[in-house]
Amino acid sequence: MAFRLFLALSVMLFLTACEAGKQMPKLSNKKLCADSECSHPILIAQALQDYYPGDCRFIPIRQGQLVYVYAMLKDRGNLFWAGSVQNTYYGEQEARIGHFPSSVVEETHALMPATTEVKTTNWDFYCN
Template sequence: MPKLSDKKLCADAECSHPILIAKAIQDYYPQDCHFIPIHQGQLVYVYAMLKDRGNLFWSGSVQGSYYGEQEARLGYFPSSVVEETHALMPAEVEVKTNKWDFYCP
């Protein structure tokens, strides 16, 4: 998969702290392993916002699962499927993306 963006905005240089908590306003079913499935009503912890494409995609994890408790997985999703509920930290650190940002295991 080509890189979605060359840069991302994070709270810290490692993108290890969540920027905000968002709530899914609709279901999202990804087409490949770079993205995470999100179900309406789930809370999403957002760790990064991709730049250069109008913030179309964010990176985060869903806590818990529609299919029962599963380990949280980090991945991308369209920002349009969630609404911000709690701002946690400002996304002021610009970080270059690398091949691991878009790697599928």
């Protein structure tokens, strides 16, 4: 009986671990970036309000935090951007990268023009 319980728990943990890394639905088929790899930030924005994401494609943002924007998703009227936030210098959390609604931030510094159109891939919306 104990072995069956152990086996059942092991299978449940394995299935949960497999579901942790999964493909999520695409938010857009195209994005605007500064370069073809979207490796340079386009702008720096500041959060106007707290944002708590609904799934792992998105990043949590606290009011006042600086956000480095690397891409603007294109198909849905520029509703979502992709970028990273980082806690204070001495914070425990490392930089996190993901999507967020453009409406929760305001641009503070333009860095590079977003003139390169790039197709999104499945990895753009993959959840760890």
